[in-house]
Amino acid sequence: MSRKVDETAVVAGADSTTERSITVTVNGERFERTVSVRKSLVDFVREDLRLTGSHVGCEHGVCGACTVLVDDEPVRACLMLAVQANGKVLMTVEGIAGEDDELHPVQQAFWENHGLQCGFCTPGILLTTYDFLQEKKNPTSGEIREALSGNVCRCTGYQNIVRSVQAADQEWER
Amino acid sequence: MGVKMVGARIKRVEDPRLLRGEGAFVDDIDLPGVLHMAVLRSPHAHARVLSVDVGPARELRGVVDAFSAADLGPDPAAIPVLFPVETSRDTPQYALARDAVRYVGEGVAVVVAESRHVAEDALELIEVEYEVLDAVVDSAAAIEPGAPVLHAAAPDNVGARLVYSVGDVDSAFEKADRVVKDRLDMQRYTGIPLETRGVAATRDAVTGELTIWASNQWPHILRGIVAGILGMPERSVRVITPDVGGGFGTKAEVYPEDVLVPLAASRLDRPVKWIEDRNEHFLTLVHSREQTHDLEFAFDADRRITGLRATLITDIGAYQRTLAVINSSLAGTSIAGVYDIPNVHVEVICAATNKSPASPYRGAGAPESAFARERLMDIAARELDIDRAELRRRNLIKPEQMPYDTGMASVEAAVVLDSGDFPAALDEALKMVDYDGFAEKQRTARADGRLIGLGICVYHQLAGTGPFEGASVRVDPSGQVTVNSGAAPQGQGTATMLAQIVADELQVDHESIKVVFGDTGRIGFGVGTFASRNAVMSGTSVLMAATKVREKAMELAAHLLEANVNDLELEEGHAQVKGSPQSRLSLTEIAAAAAPGGSRPPGMEPDLESVQYFENHAAPYSFGVHIAEVEVDRNTGLVEISRYVVVNDAGVIINPMVAEGQIAGGVAQGLGGALMEELVYDAQGQPQSASFMDYILPGSLDVPEIEVGHLHSPSPLNPLGVKGMGEGGAIGGHSAVANAVADAIEHLGVRVTKTPLKPSVVWELIQSAGQQGP
Numbered sequence: 001m002s003r004k005v006d007e008t009a010v011v012a013g014a015d016s017t018t019e020r021s022i023t024v025t026v027n028g029e030r031f032e033r034t035v036s037v038r039k040s041l042v043d044f045v046r047e048d049l050r051l052t053g054s055h056v057g058c059e060h061g062v063c064g065a066c067t068v069l070v071d072d073e074p075v076r077a078c079l080m081l082a083v084q085a086n087g088k089v090l091m092t093v094e095g096i097a098g099e100d101d102e103l104h105p106v107q108q109a110f111w112e113n114h115g116l117q118c119g120f121c122t123p124g125i126l127l128t129t130y131d132f133l134q135e136k137k138n139p140t141s142g143e144i145r146e147a148l149s150g151n152v153c154r155c156t157g158y159q160n161i162v163r164s165v166q167a168a169d170q171e172w173e174r
Numbered sequence: 175m176g177v178k179m180v181g182a183r184i185k186r187v188e189d190p191r192l193l194r195g196e197g198a199f200v201d202d203i204d205l206p207g208v209l210h211m212a213v214l215r216s217p218h219a220h221a222r223v224l225s226v227d228v229g230p231a232r233e234l235r236g237v238v239d240a241f242s243a244a245d246l247g248p249d250p251a252a253i254p255v256l257f258p259v260e261t262s263r264d265t266p267q268y269a270l271a272r273d274a275v276r277y278v279g280e281g282v283a284v285v286v287a288e289s290r291h292v293a294e295d296a297l298e299l300i301e302v303e304y305e306v307l308d309a310v311v312d313s314a315a316a317i318e319p320g321a322p323v324l325h326a327a328a329p330d331n332v333g334a335r336l337v338y339s340v341g342d343v344d345s346a347f348e349k350a351d352r353v354v355k356d357r358l359d360m361q362r363y364t365g366i367p368l369e370t371r372g373v374a375a376t377r378d379a380v381t382g383e384l385t386i387w388a389s390n391q392w393p394h395i396l397r398g399i400v401a402g403i404l405g406m407p408e409r410s411v412r413v414i415t416p417d418v419g420g421g422f423g424t425k426a427e428v429y430p431e432d433v434l435v436p437l438a439a440s441r442l443d444r445p446v447k448w449i450e451d452r453n454e455h456f457l458t459l460v461h462s463r464e465q466t467h468d469l470e471f472a473f474d475a476d477r478r479i480t481g482l483r484a485t486l487i488t489d490i491g492a493y494q495r496t497l498a499v500i501n502s503s504l505a506g507t508s509i510a511g512v513y514d515i516p517n518v519h520v521e522v523i524c525a526a527t528n529k530s531p532a533s534p535y536r537g538a539g540a541p542e543s544a545f546a547r548e549r550l551m552d553i554a555a556r557e558l559d560i561d562r563a564e565l566r567r568r569n570l571i572k573p574e575q576m577p578y579d580t581g582m583a584s585v586e587a588a589v590v591l592d593s594g595d596f597p598a599a600l601d602e603a604l605k606m607v608d609y610d611g612f613a614e615k616q617r618t619a620r621a622d623g624r625l626i627g628l629g630i631c632v633y634h635q636l637a638g639t640g641p642f643e644g645a646s647v648r649v650d651p652s653g654q655v656t657v658n659s660g661a662a663p664q665g666q667g668t669a670t671m672l673a674q675i676v677a678d679e680l681q682v683d684h685e686s687i688k689v690v691f692g693d694t695g696r697i698g699f700g701v702g703t704f705a706s707r708n709a710v711m712s713g714t715s716v717l718m719a720a721t722k723v724r725e726k727a728m729e730l731a732a733h734l735l736e737a738n739v740n741d742l743e744l745e746e747g748h749a750q751v752k753g754s755p756q757s758r759l760s761l762t763e764i765a766a767a768a769a770p771g772g773s774r775p776p777g778m779e780p781d782l783e784s785v786q787y788f789e790n791h792a793a794p795y796s797f798g799v800h801i802a803e804v805e806v807d808r809n810t811g812l813v814e815i816s817r818y819v820v821v822n823d824a825g826v827i828i829n830p831m832v833a834e835g836q837i838a839g840g841v842a843q844g845l846g847g848a849l850m851e852e853l854v855y856d857a858q859g860q861p862q863s864a865s866f867m868d869y870i871l872p873g874s875l876d877v878p879e880i881e882v883g884h885l886h887s888p889s890p891l892n893p894l895g896v897k898g899m900g901e902g903g904a905i906g907g908h909s910a911v912a913n914a915v916a917d918a919i920e921h922l923g924v925r926v927t928k929t930p931l932k933p934s935v936v937w938e939l940i941q942s943a944g945q946q947g948p
């Protein structure tokens with residue numbers, strides 16, 4: 001009883017129903033890639049671009065570990081398909097630190113305030129913070145907690161994350 | 175001596191990589207040509223497996239391999255139980271289900287394919303014939319006669335039965351002035367680290383060595399067990415635990431996939447990996463905590479507890495794997511807490527049910543037993559009309575009674591509390607929270623129609639379990655210091671702590687020290703990171719190795735400087751004659767001289783390295799007091815934590831910043847258990863909480879600021895005086911919050927005896943109180 005089932009998604013070569021060619025700019029660098037249409041943006045960034053700093057915690061849009069910025073807006077990259085990012089400008093955790101390789105003030109603040117333990121949630125939280133502080137100066141701790149409420153951290157109990165964001169707010173000239 | 179690093183609040187050496195997104199978690203490791211494994215899981219809680227046909231899956235393009243238990247030989251090895259007890263029944267799990275499945279999610283077959291997408295597509299082509307059997311999901315029902323039986327070896331569904339007895343409990347109850355008792359239930363919940371599990375493996379074509387990368391807490395133990403099951407010598411298996419995204423005990427286990435991935439890689443001679451998705455995680459991660467406590471205290475007229483009697487039923491799930499009865503044993507032997515109770519009798523029944531196997535999660539039995547004890551303490555205070563803080567104080571073990579031998583021994587070791595001043599910790603916490611002012615505050619709030627409450631939990635935790643840990647410290651001829659440890663941390667800041675210890679010993683900059691762990695290829699023996707053992711076990715073994723290196727460096731320096739070793743001192747990485755820094759040698763110069771062919775005194779072995787193992791036969795106990803203040807919304811049942819105070823005593827603290835981070839993280843998990851987290855199964859054994867939509871984790875708006883006070887009673891059991899403390903938050907958090915909610919609503923005439931206190935539960939309790947409110 002042998003059934004030969006065709007699995008098209010892995011077929012090499014372009015098939016426009018299962019694969020598309022996309023162009024994205026990530027952390028200032030332009031990439032052109034052919035991707036399976038069913039590939040999520042986070043898998044694309046991790047596997048095709050080898051930018052493994054963006055993490056996958058749930059694949060159902062709750063934990064925020066996969067957060068990246070797409071055209072300056074935080075996005076759950078597990079809920080977006082890679083093909084939907086065609087033509088867009090992305091920023092991932094790898095793009096936060098400056099050219100000179102110095103830690104960005106947001107990263108430095110998390111370091112100094114013990115804002116991470118295992119570090120798995122950290123990339124998503126850094127990008128959420130980066131976006132939040134760009135729009136907000138002198139936030140209250142309540143506002144910070146509100147802003148972070150879509151990112152799960154299982155390790156820290158959040159209070160050092162809140163402190164880190166407060167410190168980043170002070171240190172980041174923007 | 176220069177600056178002292180142990181005790182310093184310094185930032186972590188592990189962080190810059192993680193902050194840049196350069197962490198290397200299992201799924202980040204680039205293995206060219208890697209294949210992806212997916213597991214076909216049972217949709218039934220209990221069924222006979224009549225046949226499995228993986229043939230159709232093999233036909234799918236992109237599939238490289240597919241197999242079921244039938245392909246693994248007639249007599250495969252099971253995952254072993256590490257600490258069996260006399261009454262343990264043999265109810266083991268195999269890498270794949272053989273003739274029956276016993277929980278939803280149990281692996282039945284696997285597919286290995288060019289991509290995970292294809293592997294999952296192929297799972298749907300596997301044909302399995304099941305004969306569905308009745309399932310049992312409630313632990314008390316499971317041990318009733320006539321319940322569906324999971325294993326022929328345990329026809330009453332009792333996996334093991336443990337009894338702990340001290341003194342004469344019956345006579346204590348006969349003579350009691352008053353007896354207070356209740357049944358207290360803790361729900362099933364667990365660690366749920368943000369990084370799911372993951373395993374990758376590849377076999378080296380030249381050496382034949384199998385390398386396994388696993389998101390795991392005990393690489394050496396994993397190596398031994400996997401090598402045994404695969405029938406390979408240990409030296410041919412290397413296990414690496416790279417960055418691990420949280421574990422909390424749930425990754426101190428050997429899971430079926432830990433065997434299946436290396437097996438697939440060996441069958442195919444290609445790298446294979448499996449990354450658990452969140453749904454699989456909820457179905458198959460070790461669950462924990464689910465335990466029923468029938469607990470009673472006998473009181474004399476002075477309200478001293480003269481006897482404690484308890485029957486516990488631990489829901490151990492479908493199989494007994496590595497740590498089988500540990501939770502039950504630690505719960506049974508910790509239930510008296512740090513109270514001086516002369517007569518204790520505890521029986522623990524380990525009941526098998528058709529649910530994911532249970533194993534320790536942060537606290538390991540202590541959160542459960544603390545909840546039962548501390549809840550009953552409050553119930554007793556109310557019934558006996560005595561202040562709950564006073565009732566606790568009256569019964570606490572006094573400092574002059576230390577060390578205090580409880581007379582009990584868990585499967586790990588005798589339970590002897592080594593040091594501490596429990597009444598001082600209680601008083602300190604009460605002072606911090608202004609306990610004396612709370613009654614008035616509560617009266618005022620109630621007069622305004624608000625429900626506020628305060629809850630206390632006094633707890634202790636096993637803090638440095640053995641039997642050993644290994645470490646090596648080496649100064650190489652270029653002067654670089656490298657530490658190898660048997661630890662396998664998951665975010666605890668261990669690299670920083672170990673560097674702090676070595677920095678003090680060798681007087682070098684802690685940031686220059688490279689700390690490596692989680693690699694069986696680097697050190698012969700190791701145990702791992704669980705049970706709050708890092709500071710005590712890894713810390714002490716690293717200290718021992720660093721001390722040996724320093725002694726050897728000084729001896730060699732004395733030889734090179736033609737001085738007496740007693741006249742030398744070590745300063746800023748240099749050995750010098752005391753008071754004359756002009757004649758000095760750097761560690762680099764000494765290490766170069768130590769290299770083979772260098773200039774050493776006769777009889778001295780080459781190299782500046784030491785490998786040491788710290789073996790301990792008694793573990794220290796840390797302890798603390800947590801006090802929570804909450805407000806309950808009487809219209810919604812929602813609980814808000816308004817204040818949270820912790821007094822913690824973990825002896826000498828290596829890095830207070832890291833220690834406080836552990837407390838805050840633990841409290842968050844404890845309050846999650848008190849208020850929201852629950853792994854729910856329906857009556858047929860179908861999991862109802864298999865995503866973050868149905869299993870609610872505490873978020874940034876749920877966890878309050880936590881105020882921490884430290885006490886320091888150094889442990890006499892290790893040279894650093896340290897005690898582990900990573901689990902205390904989760905132990906104290908659950909019960910302090912539950913007690914606070916109870917305090918907010920019990921005056922209405924209700925009783926809180928179980929968790930989680932979800933809004934719907936609290937609301938119903940308030941409703942059930944009827945109109946007799948304040």
Ligand code: FES
Pocket residue numbers: 055056057058059060061062063064065066067076077078079
């Ligand atoms: S992985 Fe995208 S939100 Fe969790």
Ligand code: FES
Pocket residue numbers: 115116117118119120121122152153154155156368419420665
């Ligand atoms: S640091 Fe581990 S999940 Fe946030």
